[in-house]
Amino acid sequence: MTKQECIEQILGGHRRTPNERGEAFASANIALCKYWGKRNEELNLPVTSSLSISLGPLGTQTTLSQIDASSDEIMLNGKSIPSSDVFAKRLTAFLDVFRRSSHQRFYIDTTNTIPTAAGLASSASGFAALVLALDRLMNWGLDQRHLSILARIGSGSASRSIYNGFVQWDRGSRNDGMDSVAERLDATWPTLRIATVFVSVTAKSIDSRSAMRRTCKTSRLYESWPSKVAEDLVKINEAIRNQDFNQLGQTSESNALSMHATMISTSPPILYWLPKSVEHMHQVWALRAEGLPLFFTMDAGPNLKLLFEAQNEDAVRAAFPSSNVIAPFLSTS
Amino acid sequence: MTKQECIEQILGGHRRTPNERGEAFASANIALCKYWGKRNEELNLPVTSSLSISLGPLGTQTTLSQIDASSDEIMLNGKSIPSSDVFAKRLTAFLDVFRRSSHQRFYIDTTNTIPTAAGLASSASGFAALVLALDRLMNWGLDQRHLSILARIGSGSASRSIYNGFVQWDRGSRNDGMDSVAERLDATWPTLRIATVFVSVTAKSIDSRSAMRRTCKTSRLYESWPSKVAEDLVKINEAIRNQDFNQLGQTSESNALSMHATMISTSPPILYWLPKSVEHMHQVWALRAEGLPLFFTMDAGPNLKLLFEAQNEDAVRAAFPSSNVIAPFLSTS
Numbered sequence: 001m002t003k004q005e006c007i008e009q010i011l012g013g014h015r016r017t018p019n020e021r022g023e024a025f026a027s028a029n030i031a032l033c034k035y036w037g038k039r040n041e042e043l044n045l046p047v048t049s050s051l052s053i054s055l056g057p058l059g060t061q062t063t064l065s066q067i068d069a070s071s072d073e074i075m076l077n078g079k080s081i082p083s084s085d086v087f088a089k090r091l092t093a094f095l096d097v098f099r100r101s102s103h104q105r106f107y108i109d110t111t112n113t114i115p116t117a118a119g120l121a122s123s124a125s126g127f128a129a130l131v132l133a134l135d136r137l138m139n140w141g142l143d144q145r146h147l148s149i150l151a152r153i154g155s156g157s158a159s160r161s162i163y164n165g166f167v168q169w170d171r172g173s174r175n176d177g178m179d180s181v182a183e184r185l186d187a188t189w190p191t192l193r194i195a196t197v198f199v200s201v202t203a204k205s206i207d208s209r210s211a212m213r214r215t216c217k218t219s220r221l222y223e224s225w226p227s228k229v230a231e232d233l234v235k236i237n238e239a240i241r242n243q244d245f246n247q248l249g250q251t252s253e254s255n256a257l258s259m260h261a262t263m264i265s266t267s268p269p270i271l272y273w274l275p276k277s278v279e280h281m282h283q284v285w286a287l288r289a290e291g292l293p294l295f296f297t298m299d300a301g302p303n304l305k306l307l308f309e310a311q312n313e314d315a316v317r318a319a320f321p322s323s324n325v326i327a328p329f330l331s332t333s
Numbered sequence: 334m335t336k337q338e339c340i341e342q343i344l345g346g347h348r349r350t351p352n353e354r355g356e357a358f359a360s361a362n363i364a365l366c367k368y369w370g371k372r373n374e375e376l377n378l379p380v381t382s383s384l385s386i387s388l389g390p391l392g393t394q395t396t397l398s399q400i401d402a403s404s405d406e407i408m409l410n411g412k413s414i415p416s417s418d419v420f421a422k423r424l425t426a427f428l429d430v431f432r433r434s435s436h437q438r439f440y441i442d443t444t445n446t447i448p449t450a451a452g453l454a455s456s457a458s459g460f461a462a463l464v465l466a467l468d469r470l471m472n473w474g475l476d477q478r479h480l481s482i483l484a485r486i487g488s489g490s491a492s493r494s495i496y497n498g499f500v501q502w503d504r505g506s507r508n509d510g511m512d513s514v515a516e517r518l519d520a521t522w523p524t525l526r527i528a529t530v531f532v533s534v535t536a537k538s539i540d541s542r543s544a545m546r547r548t549c550k551t552s553r554l555y556e557s558w559p560s561k562v563a564e565d566l567v568k569i570n571e572a573i574r575n576q577d578f579n580q581l582g583q584t585s586e587s588n589a590l591s592m593h594a595t596m597i598s599t600s601p602p603i604l605y606w607l608p609k610s611v612e613h614m615h616q617v618w619a620l621r622a623e624g625l626p627l628f629f630t631m632d633a634g635p636n637l638k639l640l641f642e643a644q645n646e647d648a649v650r651a652a653f654p655s656s657n658v659i660a661p662f663l664s665t666s
Contacts, residue, residue: 220561221554221594228553228598254600261554261594265561267587271615275608282604 001176003042003153007097009176010149014140018100021065022137026128026161027054028120030194030305032252032297033232034259035156035169036225037216043177044156047216048229051168051185051236052160055194056328058118059125059161062110064133075109094127094154098134118196118324119303127154128161148182165329166240168233187240188329191310195323199276199302206270208300214266221265228258249295249307256297263300274302280320287319334509336375336486340430342509343482347473351433354398355470359461359494360387361453363527363638365585365630366565367592368489368502369558370549376510377489380549381562384501384518384569385493388527389661391451392458392494395443397466408442427460427487431467451529451657452636460487461494481515498662499573501566520573521662524643528656532609532635539603541633547599554598561591582628582640589630596633607635613653620652 029052037047067073072095074081074088081088095106110129112122131151135142142150144162152159152169160167163184172180206214215222232255239248263270273281277298284296284306292315295307306323308316313325362385370380400406405428407414407421414421428439443462445455464484468475475483477495485492485502493500496517505513539547548555565588572580596603606614610631617629617639625648628640639656641649646658 220564221557221591221598223557223560224554227556231553250600254598254602257602258554258598261597264597265554265587265591265594267583269587269590269618271611273611274615275612278604278606278611279608282607285602 001043004097006043006153006176006178007150009178010142010146011098011140014142015100016139016141018066018138019136021063022133022135023061023063024129024132024136025059025061026125026132026158027056027059027164028114028122028125029054029157029160029167030120030297031157031160031299032248032307033229033236033255034299036259036262037212037222038156039171040175040177041213043180044152044159045177045180046156046169046171048226049169049171049233050157050160050229051166051233052157053166053192053194053328054161054164055114055120055326056164056330058114058120058326060110060112060114060122060129062108062126062129062133064109064130064137065107066137067105067107069105072105073107075107077111091130094130095134098138100138115324119198119201119301120196121157121299121301123155124157124161127151127158130154131158132162145181145183149177149180152177152180152182168237185237185240189240189243190327190329192245192328193306193308193310193313193316194326194328195306195308195316195320196326197280197296197304197306197320197323199274199280199304204272204301211263211266211270211272211300214270215262219262219266222262225258225262228255245293245309249293252297252307253295256299260298272298272301277302277304280304283319287315292316292319334376337430339376339486339509339511340483342511343475343479344431344473347471347475348433349472349474351399351471352469354396355466355468356394356396357462357465357469358392358394359458359465359491360389360392360497361447361455361458362387362490362493362500363453363630364490364493364632365581365640366562366569366588367632369592369595370545370555371489372504373508373510374546376513377485377492378510378513379489379502379504381559382502382504382566383490383493383562384499384566385490386499386525386527386661387494387497388447388453388659389497389663391447391453391659393443393445393447393455393462395441395459395462395466397442397463397470398440399470400438400440402438405438406440408440410444424463427463428467431471433471448657449534452531452534452634453529454490454632454634456488457490457494460484460491463487464491465495478514478516482510482513485510485513485515501570518570518573522573522576523660523662525578525661526639526641526643526646526649527659527661528639528641528649528653529659530613530629530637530639530653530656532607532613532637537605537634544596544599544603544605544633547603548595552595552599555595558591558595561588578626578642582626585630585640586628589632593631605631605634610635610637613637616652620648625649625652
């Protein structure tokens with residue numbers, strides 16, 4: 001099934017008169033159990049399920065309206081972006097499949113509330129906010145599951161950014177991906193803290209889409225990744241249910257390291273870690289050996305995201321003075 | 334089968350009057366396809382086969398004689414070692430199974446010709462030299478296959494240090510390990526060079542025996558390791574046969590990285606890399622991207638071993654001024 005057919009299937013009965021404008025915010029998310037590898041590249045269908053935590057006020061705010069113009073007008077963080085820009089191209093290509101006529105053009109004003117120095121990806125919250133804003137502009141009135149599917153077609157992890165809190169994206173098994181949908185877990189954890197430790201903003205040597213593809217194709221160790229994820233998802237769900245922080249931290253860290261391990265074993269190898277990343281990893285382990293319940297996770301990049309609880313915030317800030325601390329559940333309440 | 338029974342089976346028909354002394358040298362070796370994981374801890378039977386290159390003059394020189402004393406006397410690099418020392422204990426325990434009577438005592442003078450700053454392990458050449466010296470002292474007259482088995486019982490990778498050049502240690506399938514033996518490949522590669530890049534001599538946070546054990550027990554990704562090794566062994570043998578340096582380097586590097594990847598995915602994680610290791614890895618990749626055919630391998634530690642050919646020695650020395658260059662085939666000819 002093509003992207004177009006899939007979207008048609010969702011929007012079929014939802015064509016209504018559009019509104020003047022649509023506005024929405026979506027939180028960024030950090031996966032505790034990673035999404036790594038696609039079974040279908042066109043629809044962003046994943047090899048495995050994944051589980052994330054949303055980052056409350058850190059995310060993307062997007063406003064959409066229809067304009068009478070020959071091309072879309074895109075504002076990013078208050079600045080106009082030329083249509084030749086990579087970001088603009090990706091946005092325009094995604095919007096193409098939603099236009100009611102080939103002449104329909106949009107004004108898109110999108111602002112990331114994620115500090116660059118946090119080293120967090122904005123594509124998940126970006127596509128989620130865009131889909132939510134589209135739903136309001138176009139007056140579709142879709143439910144969250146369908147919004148999650150549309151966001152997923154924009155960017156896999158955006159399927160999770162439709163929701164707040166802990167979110168699990170089930171891989172599903174259908175070829176059309178209609179069951180590859182994220183859902184919010186009925187759980188909260190007010191004392192949970194995340195801190196981003198910034199290592200580098202330099203453009204990555206390889207984008208994560210290509211890294212995923214190379215891992216699936218050339219990493220022998222990737223064959224064991226699905227069973228690792230299955231095991232970790234059970235443990236993370238259990239940890240959330242029992243508010244067992246050690247189990248949550250240990251499993252999340254192990255899952256992230258295993259994802260990086262699958263990349264390290266690709267040909268040619270992919271290593272997102274920089275010397276400073278490894279220094280921070282050893283620092284976390286040393287602090288843990290001294291008794292501080294501190295863990296980390298890492299996405300496809302060199303930055304660390306620390307996991308800890310509120311009572312240890314001072315100790316973590318002292319050890320990592322330049323980190324940005326996020327309280328995911330306080331800020332979304 | 335116990336260690337004792339296994340050794341008895343080999344030595345049964347070889348009891349002769351001992352000589353005055355036995356002396357032997359064995360080269361250290363670097364695995365291009367790694368030995369990682371045991372299927373039998375007592376006999377050091379490996380999960381997979383492995384393949385190494387010996388390091389010519391870098392290794393261990395050992396002299397043995399019988400003495401009339403209440404305990405063994407051990408000299409290491411010209412210095413007497415107390416019997417309470419870890420090294421002495423391991424040596425004495427290994428010798429125990431070879432004593433002709435419970436009163437037989439040895440004088441052991443062992444010297445490593447491996448500079449500490451090379452960051453190379455000496456247990457492989459150490460146990461190989463000890464077994465070769467025992468064979469001469471005890472007048473056993475064993476063939477190399479049996480010497481390889483005895484060395485393996487001392488330390489797995491010592492099975493390969495009985496030989497020079499390229500050596501393959503077949504995992505075997507028997508429970509008594511009588512087919513888990515190393516053999517020399519009929520091949521030479523005079524232009525091959527290895528350079529050790531020293532990162533740290535600090536005692537490792539976890540010894541490789543324990544690291545292997547934890548990997549086998551807790552790393553999900555380790556499940557794919559045997560099929561990775563099977564594939565790499567074919568490629569490395571082919572590369573040696575065709576003197577295809579790129580294939581040799583690429584496969585060796587990928588194999589080493591995959592071994593580290595299996596450790597990175599253990600619980601708790603094992604990361605031998607230090608910030609400096611990662612800096613050197615990126616440096617190798619940057620040089621390769623510029624066209625220099627340079628690869629690396631790493632054992633269970635933070636140091637890199639570079640692989641290249643003679644014509645690029647100047648370029649490698651310029652990039653890694655503190656490295657020690659070894660010409661494995663020139664020095665053993």
